Amino acid sequence: MNIVLILIVSLFFTGLVNRTKxxxxxxKGPGIFQPLKDIFRLLKKGSVYSTTSSFxxxxxxxxxxxxxxxxxxxxxxxxxxxLISFQFDFVLFAYILALGKFFNIISALDTGxxxxxxxxxxxxxxxxxxxxxxxxxxxxxxxxxxYSSFYQIFNSIHYSASASPVISYSLGMLASVVFMFLGLxxxxxxxxxxxxxxxxxxMIHEVMILDNSGFDLGLILYTGILKFAxxxxxxxxxxxxxxxxxxxxxxxxFSLQALFALTVGTLESFMARFRMNQNPQFILMLSSVSLLxxxxxxxxxxxx
Amino acid sequence: xxxxxxxxxxxxxxxxxNETIDFRSIPVLExxxxxxxxxxxxxxANNHCVNYFGIQSDDKLILICCIANDSRARIKLTRTEVxxxxxxxxxxxxxxxxxxxxxxxxxxxxxxxxxxxxPWLKPVRYPFDRFTKTSLISDYPFYHVDSEELHEVGVxxxxxxxxxxxxFRFICKGEQIIHLEIQxxxxxxxxxSLFLQKNKLLQKxxxxxxxxxxxxxxxxxxxxxxxxxxxxxxxxxxxxxxRTIALELERIAIHTGDLSAICGDxxxxxxxxxxxxxxxxxxxxxxxxxxxxxAKGLIRxxxxxxxxxxxxxxxLLKILDDFEPDFNEMIKKLFHNPGCLLRLEKTGVxxxxxxxxxxxxxxxxxxxxxxxxxxxxxxxxQYKNIDHQPVIKHHGDVFSRTQIRREEILQSIKYIRSMLDxxxxxxxRNDILPQPQRNSFTISLxxxxxxxxxxxxxxxxNGELIKYKIKDPSFHNWLALALSVRKNExxxxxxxxxxxxxxxxxxxx
Numbered sequence: 001m002n003i004v005l006i007l008i009v010s011l012f013f014t015g016l017v018n019r020t021k022x023x024x025x026x027x028k029g030p031g032i033f034q035p036l037k038d039i040f041r042l043l044k045k046g047s048v049y050s051t052t053s054s055f056x057x058x059x060x061x062x063x064x065x066x067x068x069x070x071x072x073x074x075x076x077x078x079x080x081x082x083l084i085s086f087q088f089d090f091v092l093f094a095y096i097l098a099l100g101k102f103f104n105i106i107s108a109l110d111t112g113x114x115x116x117x118x119x120x121x122x123x124x125x126x127x128x129x130x131x132x133x134x135x136x137x138x139x140x141x142x143x144x145x146x147y148s149s150f151y152q153i154f155n156s157i158h159y160s161a162s163a164s165p166v167i168s169y170s171l172g173m174l175a176s177v178v179f180m181f182l183g184l185x186x187x188x189x190x191x192x193x194x195x196x197x198x199x200x201x202x203m204i205h206e207v208m209i210l211d212n213s214g215f216d217l218g219l220i221l222y223t224g225i226l227k228f229a230x231x232x233x234x235x236x237x238x239x240x241x242x243x244x245x246x247x248x249x250x251x252x253x254f255s256l257q258a259l260f261a262l263t264v265g266t267l268e269s270f271m272a273r274f275r276m277n278q279n280p281q282f283i284l285m286l287s288s289v290s291l292l293x294x295x296x297x298x299x300x301x302x303x304x
Numbered sequence: 305x306x307x308x309x310x311x312x313x314x315x316x317x318x319x320x321x322n323e324t325i326d327f328r329s330i331p332v333l334e335x336x337x338x339x340x341x342x343x344x345x346x347x348x349a350n351n352h353c354v355n356y357f358g359i360q361s362d363d364k365l366i367l368i369c370c371i372a373n374d375s376r377a378r379i380k381l382t383r384t385e386v387x388x389x390x391x392x393x394x395x396x397x398x399x400x401x402x403x404x405x406x407x408x409x410x411x412x413x414x415x416x417x418x419x420x421x422x423p424w425l426k427p428v429r430y431p432f433d434r435f436t437k438t439s440l441i442s443d444y445p446f447y448h449v450d451s452e453e454l455h456e457v458g459v460x461x462x463x464x465x466x467x468x469x470x471x472f473r474f475i476c477k478g479e480q481i482i483h484l485e486i487q488x489x490x491x492x493x494x495x496x497s498l499f500l501q502k503n504k505l506l507q508k509x510x511x512x513x514x515x516x517x518x519x520x521x522x523x524x525x526x527x528x529x530x531x532x533x534x535x536x537x538x539x540x541x542x543x544x545x546x547r548t549i550a551l552e553l554e555r556i557a558i559h560t561g562d563l564s565a566i567c568g569d570x571x572x573x574x575x576x577x578x579x580x581x582x583x584x585x586x587x588x589x590x591x592x593x594x595x596x597x598x599a600k601g602l603i604r605x606x607x608x609x610x611x612x613x614x615x616x617x618x619x620l621l622k623i624l625d626d627f628e629p630d631f632n633e634m635i636k637k638l639f640h641n642p643g644c645l646l647r648l649e650k651t652g653v654x655x656x657x658x659x660x661x662x663x664x665x666x667x668x669x670x671x672x673x674x675x676x677x678x679x680x681x682x683x684x685x686q687y688k689n690i691d692h693q694p695v696i697k698h699h700g701d702v703f704s705r706t707q708i709r710r711e712e713i714l715q716s717i718k719y720i721r722s723m724l725d726x727x728x729x730x731x732x733r734n735d736i737l738p739q740p741q742r743n744s745f746t747i748s749l750x751x752x753x754x755x756x757x758x759x760x761x762x763x764x765x766n767g768e769l770i771k772y773k774i775k776d777p778s779f780h781n782w783l784a785l786a787l788s789v790r791k792n793e794x795x796x797x798x799x800x801x802x803x804x805x806x807x808x809x810x811x812x813x
Contacts, residue, residue: 024573024574025573025574025576025577026577026578026581114455114458115457118457118479118794190571191643194571196571197568197569197571198464198465199464199569199798200459200464201457201459201794201797201798202569202795202796202798268571268573269573269574270573270641271571271572272570272571272572272641272643272644272646272647273570273571273647274643274646274647275646275651275793275796276793276795276796277479278646
């Protein structure tokens with residue numbers, strides 16, 4: 001169920017972000033499906049490979065795409081489990097995403113370009129710093145509910161005996177903020193990175209895929225959108241209503257995804273990106289927010 | 305003309321901006337004496353070297369050094385004769401004063417003059433007629449460090465944006481830049497020798513317009529000044545008015561475009577699009593005035609083909625009235641946005657001492673507290689009537705250079721408004737310019753938006769050009785960029801580069 005919805009959202013997510021940015025800068029802007037049309041154009045093209053790159057460079061776009069797709073299977077939808085669901089499935093979820101990232105990094109190093117190596121080292125550093133935020137947040141929610149899989153955690157978060165809905169929803173809000181910024185970090189958006197820039201020296205993610213072309217590039221770009229929708233659906237899971245009609249949950253899902261896209265677009269319109277050495281600070285700040293969630297859970301459950 | 309009477313032997317001659325003198329009246333010194341006196345001039349921070357070049361005369365090389373005295377609006381000229389291509393080795397002035405660095409490299413490259421203690425005589429550009437034919441662009445001697453911890457990053461000559469070619473070689477420690485070397489010369493067109501080959505005046509002035517496309521008015525004005533002065537023609541009030549207005553409009557347009565680009569580099573979308581939109585009406589006004597958005601065709605020696613009519617005045621006033629409030633609002637937003645300030649402040653610092661040492665000019669100098677503005681120090685055109693106060697900032701960072709742009713734009717708008725109160729009548733001139741004077745030397749300094757532009761011309765006994773020397777402000781300032789990025793992060797290089805916005809083709813010639 002959820003995977004289908006994620007795929008639908010991925011059709012218009014980046015388009016919505018771009019459209020928001022265009023409207024704020026006083027332009028009409030491209031259609032909402034333009035990014036998708038660009039990707040289709042790329043998918044129809046062949047790829048060019050440099051002579052210095054090995055087979056790793058060729059397989060990575062597919063590996064990257066499939067890891068994100070698999071990760072999407074973990075996410076439940078309201079009353080429905082994800083296709084893959086077991087105890088502590090969120091650990092595998094995080095590391096499947098990390099696996100995709102790992103392959104991306106070695107593919108960048110494989111090209112032998114000094115730019116791509118630079119981007120790879122930045123990406124590795126930032127995803128390493130982002131990891132604690134994810135685990136602390138989801139771990140705290142697990143502690144609150146007493147469960148340990150995505151499905152059980154999200155299903156019982158607002159209905160546990162220990163916390164009133166007011167508290168659980170405010171924790172949910174905080175967790176959404178963490179997930180939103182994690183989504184920005186993982187997708188290299190402003191204020192961490194600038195997806196629109198042409199300046200190789202300032203890029204993080206974009207510089208790693210400089211050598212990819214045609215079908216491979218299309219696949220990587222689409223995976224990026226998919227990843228965004230993935231984080232959006234994690235947020236949406238925090239706000240589903242149990243035991244209600246599924247259409248209402250679908251409506252909640254789409255409105256939250258759209259809200260997510262609009263927020264990203266607005267942020268990108270009115271913010272400058274950070275200086276590179278301030279990024280780690282910012283990402284660690286996410287960990288501190290997640291610690292706040294952890295502290296809240298500890299207090300509620302009476303552990304301290 | 306004013307001679308140094310206080311000395312028994314005349315060691316140098318002083319001229320005014322745009323003054324033509326007899327070439328033979330520039331005193332010839334022995335090289336040692338020449339070196340000594342020029343180094344002495346530069347001991348005073350009010351003096352700076354505006355041009356230093358060689359001209360071949362039979363088997364000798366004549367070197368001419370032009371030092372501008374900014375407090376007295378005079379330019380001091382000296383010359384010497386050296387042997388070249390021989391075994392004779394000369395001491396270099398660069399060893400004592402870094403301001404001569406690029407000039408001596410250029411002289412060595414073109415004529416093969418050997419220097420004893422020049423730090424590193426690297427190629428400047430790759431002219432067809434260079435002295436050493438074995439030095440190729442493919443074996444440029446980069447500064448190189450053998451180290452396990454440091455790594456090199458090469459950028460260019462082909463860049464991701466549609467910009468001009470230039471190669472940047474960084475030596476980095478992780479994300480930090482230790483050293484940057486800038487290698488230019490990819491688009492050397494031989495402009496200086498083309499000036500001698502093209503016989504028609506129209507060809508020459510068109511060439512001058514294309515020295516650097518973004519400084520069309522600046523370079524064309526410098527050429528027009530030179531030519532009019534050589535021909536003994538005094539530009540009337542209307543010509544001066546037109547050129548002043550054009551120079552200031554060019555300043556507004558390019559500075560606004562730069563602000564947009566600076567915002568683009570820090571991914572501040574709002575500033576990027578608003579400043580981009582604000583630039584358009586200004587260049588469109590140029591189009592409606594002279595048919596070209598970059599003002600090509602507007603500046604011609606001794607003639608004005610595009611009278612500044614009252615309709616143009618009304619439309620320009622309207623454009624400026626619309627421009628100002630939007631500009632002020634946007635610049636306020638930019639300067640009050642903490643995220644933007646974070647990127648601009650303390651990035652790419654050039655200290656006062658560095659700027660002085662390398663002989664920086666224009667915006668790059670003014671941002672570091674060094675007062676270099678030809679409009680005040682060697683006034684020309686209507687700047688003689690305007691009490692121009694240069695905008696000086698003291699931090700030398702990207703933010704200072706951004707602030708200078710804001711204040712210069714507002715200043716230019718003020719000047720244009722005051723000049724529009726009193727538009728000189730259009731003269732239908734039919735003057736045919738006489739032949740340029742014989743055996744003459746002329747120097748012209750113009751403050752373009754980027755900084756001081758210097759053109760020099762020398763004629764022979766038939767009144768034909770035998771040397772035309774161009775110096776764009778970028779010639780001095782590229783080194784300032786290389787110094788500014790040291791100890792900065794490599795990801796901040798683009799914003800530093802944009803804050804200087806130097807010309808590649810103005811350097812490559």
